[in-house]
Amino acid sequence: MLQDYVRTNTYRTAISQLAKYSFQDKSVMDVGAGSGVLSFFAVQNGASKVYAIEASNMANNLQILLSQNEKIGSTYTSSSSIPLSEKIKVIKAKVEDINIEIPKVDTIVSEPIGVLLLHERMLESFIYSRDKYLKQNGTIAPSMGSIxxxxxxxxxxxxxxxxxxxxxxxxxxxxxxxxxxxxxxxxxxxxxxxxxxxxxxxxxxxxxxxxxxxxxxxxxxxxxxxxxxxxxxxxxxxxxxxxxxxxWFDLEFNLPPSRYEEASIPFVPSNNTANSVSDNMCLDNDTSSNSFPYSNPYNESDYSRPSQSPVNNFSSTTPCLPITLSTSPSHAPTHxxxxxxxxxxxxxxxxxxxxxxxxxxxxxxxxxxxxxxxxxxxxxxxxxxxxxxxxxxxxxxxxxxxxxxxxxxxxxxxxxxxxxxxxxxxxxxxxxxxxxxxxxxxxxxxxxxxxxxxxxxxxxxxxxxxxxxxxxxxxxxxxxxxxxxxxxxxxxxxxxx
The missing domain is CATH 2.70.160.11 (Hnrnp arginine n-methyltransferase1)
Incomplete structure (x- = not known):
C-alpha cells in the first residue's frame, strides 16, 4: 500500500493541511499503524507524541524502522532533528485490547478502509478508538467516507x-x-x-x-x-x-464542524462539487502530469496527481479543507x-x-x-x-x-x-x-x-x-x-x- 501514490500522498497532504490545528504540538493515535508511515507524517508535522497501535507482527518492523530513522526533520520545530524514540510509542495490540494506560489524544489518524469502504470492518476499530481515546472536539482523519x-x-x-x-x-x-x-x-x-x-x-x-x-x-x-x-x-x-x-468510495479529511470558527476557514458542505482542493486554489492548476485521457463524468478534481512537494505545495496561513481522495473510475487508480x-x-x-x-x-x-x-x-x-x-x-x-x-x-x-x-x-x-x-x-x-x-x-x-x-x-x-x-x-x- 505504500506504493499506492494516490493513497499515501493524499494522507500526507491532508496531515499537512490539518497540521496547524490537529498535529502541531498535539498528541496523536495511529490506529492500525502498519509500517508507521502515518506516524512518521504526524511527527514531520509537529506531533509531540504518537501512539502507533498495530496488532500484527508489522509492529516489530515498525520498531526496526524507528531505530534506523532515529532522527527525522520536522516542519514545525526549530530543531533540525527529533528523536523518534521520544515521539513514537509502538503498542503491539488491537486498539480494543490495549492494557496500558493511554491518555486521551488530540487527533486520531488511521487508514481503516477496505474495498467499497467497508470490507475488513476496520471502521469499527476506528470508531471504537474515537469513542475511548479522542478528546472533545478532537480531529479524526479521515473524517468522512462516501459509498x-x-x-x-x-x-x-x-x-x-x-x-x-x-x-x-x-x-x-x-x-x-x-x-x-x-x-x-x-x-x-x-x-x-x-x-x-x-x-x-x-x-x-x-x-x-x-x-x-x-x-x-x-x-x-x-x-x-x-x-x-x-x-x-x-x-x-x-x-x-x-x-x-x-x-467505489471517496474519503474526506476535515476538522470537526465545531472548530471551523476557531480555524477561521469557511465551512464547505460535503458531497458537492465545491469540495475540490483545486477549486480553492490550493493546488497548482497544471494538470499535465495527469495522463488519463478520459473525461471526468462524476467527480470534479484530481487530488491524486503527483506534485514536486506535496507538503509545501499549500499556503501556510490558509488551510484548504476538505482534502478529498476519490477512487472513482474517472480518477487515477488506487490499490x-x-x-x-x-x-x-x-x-x-x-x-x-x-x-x-x-x-x-x-x-x-x-x-x-x-x-x-x-x-x-x-x-x-x-x-x-x-x-x-x-x-x-x-x-x-x-x-x-x-x-x-x-x-x-x-x-x-x-x-x-x-x-x-x-x-x-x-x-x-x-x-x-x-x-x-x-x-x-x-x-x-x-x-x-x-x-x-x-x-x-x-x-x-x-x-x-x-x-x-x-x-x-x-x-x-x-x-x-x-x-x-x-x-x-x-x-x-x-x-x-
Whole structure:
C-alpha cells in the first residue's frame, strides 16, 4: 500500500493541511499503524507524541524502522532533528485490547478502509478508538467516507463469469456428472464481487443520480455501520443492458464542524462539487502530469496527481479543507480500485426510465458484509423529452428466458425476465407508486419528478441479488490508461441525445 501514490500522498497532504490545528504540538493515535508511515507524517508535522497501535507482527518492523530513522526533520520545530524514540510509542495490540494506560489524544489518524469502504470492518476499530481515546472536539482523519454506486454495462465480464459457471453443467466430466452442482455454482459465481477498474463510460445513470451515501466518522455509531441501508434512484441515460452495479468510495479529511470558527476557514458542505482542493486554489492548476485521457463524468478534481512537494505545495496561513481522495473510475487508480457487483439477470432498460430500490449492507462473521439489492424499473414521464421515433421501445409483452436454457439471449429493450424466484421474495418491498421525495443520499438535487401516480412499474421487473463482500475475485482486463476512450457504440449503449 505504500506504493499506492494516490493513497499515501493524499494522507500526507491532508496531515499537512490539518497540521496547524490537529498535529502541531498535539498528541496523536495511529490506529492500525502498519509500517508507521502515518506516524512518521504526524511527527514531520509537529506531533509531540504518537501512539502507533498495530496488532500484527508489522509492529516489530515498525520498531526496526524507528531505530534506523532515529532522527527525522520536522516542519514545525526549530530543531533540525527529533528523536523518534521520544515521539513514537509502538503498542503491539488491537486498539480494543490495549492494557496500558493511554491518555486521551488530540487527533486520531488511521487508514481503516477496505474495498467499497467497508470490507475488513476496520471502521469499527476506528470508531471504537474515537469513542475511548479522542478528546472533545478532537480531529479524526479521515473524517468522512462516501459509498458511491451506479448501474453499469459490462457484457464481457458477465459473459465470462457465466461461461465459468457452465463448467459445472457437464454431465460427463471424466465419467463424472457435475450437473447437480450447476445451480449452486451459478449462484456462487454471481455472488462474488469483482474487484478491478472499469470504464467510466459504462455508467448508465445520469451523473446527478449516482448514489452517494455519506458516513460521518465524527458522529456515526457502531450499530450504524453494522447494518447500512442505501436507497437508490437512478435516472437511466442510455438504452442498453445493465450487467452489474459499479461501486467505489471517496474519503474526506476535515476538522470537526465545531472548530471551523476557531480555524477561521469557511465551512464547505460535503458531497458537492465545491469540495475540490483545486477549486480553492490550493493546488497548482497544471494538470499535465495527469495522463488519463478520459473525461471526468462524476467527480470534479484530481487530488491524486503527483506534485514536486506535496507538503509545501499549500499556503501556510490558509488551510484548504476538505482534502478529498476519490477512487472513482474517472480518477487515477488506487490499490482499492473499484468493484462490480454482477447481476444474476442482466436488465435491459430504455433511456428515460428509472431504477429504484435499496442496498442493505449487513455485517457477517468474515469481517465483511453481505450485500442485498432489491430493485425495480419504472417509467419516468418527467425525464427530459426526446425524439420518440429514435427510441427503442419494447412491446408490452415481455420476453421470458431462463439463463441456463440457451447461449442465445432474446433481448427485450424494456427488461429481461429470467423467471427468478428472487422476485417473489421482494414483492412487498416496494410501494405501489414510488414517491417523488428526493433521497437524502443524493449528491445533487434530482429533477422534479412527476406525480407518483404517473410512474409505471414495469411488470416483472422486481428483482433481488445477494453478494458476499469477502468472496472477492479480481479482474484486471480493463486498463484506464489505454482503453478508457471506448465509444458508447462499443459498449452497446444508445442515447437519443
Amino acid at each position: 458511491c454506486l451506479a448501474p453499469i454495462t459490462d457484457s464481457y465480464l458477465w459473459a465470462e463469469t457465466r461461461e465459468k459457471s457452465r463448467f459445472w453443467t457437464q454431465r460427463n466430466f471424466l465419467d463424472i456428472d457435475l450437473s447437480p452442482l450447476a445451480k449452486k455454482a451459478f449462484e456462487e459465481y454471481f455472488s462474488c464481487p469483482v474487484v478491478g477498474c472499469f470504464n467510466p463510460n459504462s455508467i448508465m445513470s445520469t451523473e446527478q443520480s449516482i448514489t452517494r451515501h455519506n458516513i460521518d466518522f465524527y458522529t456515526v455509531s457502531l450499530p450504524d455501520i453494522q447494518k447500512i441501508t442505501v436507497n437508490i434512484d437512478w435516472d437511466i441515460k442510455y438504452t442498453g443492458i445493465i450487467h452489474a452495479i459499479g461501486g 482499492w480500485q473499484q468493484i462490480r457487483l454482477l447481476l444474476r439477470e442482466p436488465v435491459a432498460v430504455n433511456y428515460g426510465q428509472k431504477l429504484v430500490g435499496s442496498f442493505t449492507f449487513t455485517v457477517n462473521s468474515k469481517r465483511s458484509y453481505d450485500i442485498k439489492f432489491d430493485f425495480e424499473i419504472v417509467n419516468n414521464p418527467s425525464f427530459p423529452s426526446h425524439d420518440s421515433s429514435k427510441s427503442l421501445t419494447a412491446t408490452n409483452t415481455p420476453t421470458s428466458m431462463t439463463s441456463n436454457q440457451s447461449n442465445s439471449h432474446s433481448l427485450n429493450t424494456q427488461y429481461l425476465n429470467y423467471n427468478s424466484k428472487d422476485s417473489a421474495n421482494s414483492s412487498n418491498f416496494f410501494p405501489t407508486n414510488p414517491t417523488n421525495t428526493q433521497p437524502a443520499f443524493s449528491s445533487q438535487p434530482v429533477q422534479d419528478s412527476a406525480p407518483s401516480n404517473l410512474y409505471n412499474v414495469i411488470p416483472g421487473s422486481r428483482k433481488s441479488n445477494l453478494w458476499y463482500l469477502h468472496e472477492q475475485v479480481f479482474n484486471y482486463s480493463y486498463h484506464p490508461e489505454s482503453s478508457s476512450s471506448l465509444k458508447l457504440e462499443s459498449l452497446s449503449l444508445y442515447s437519443p441525445q
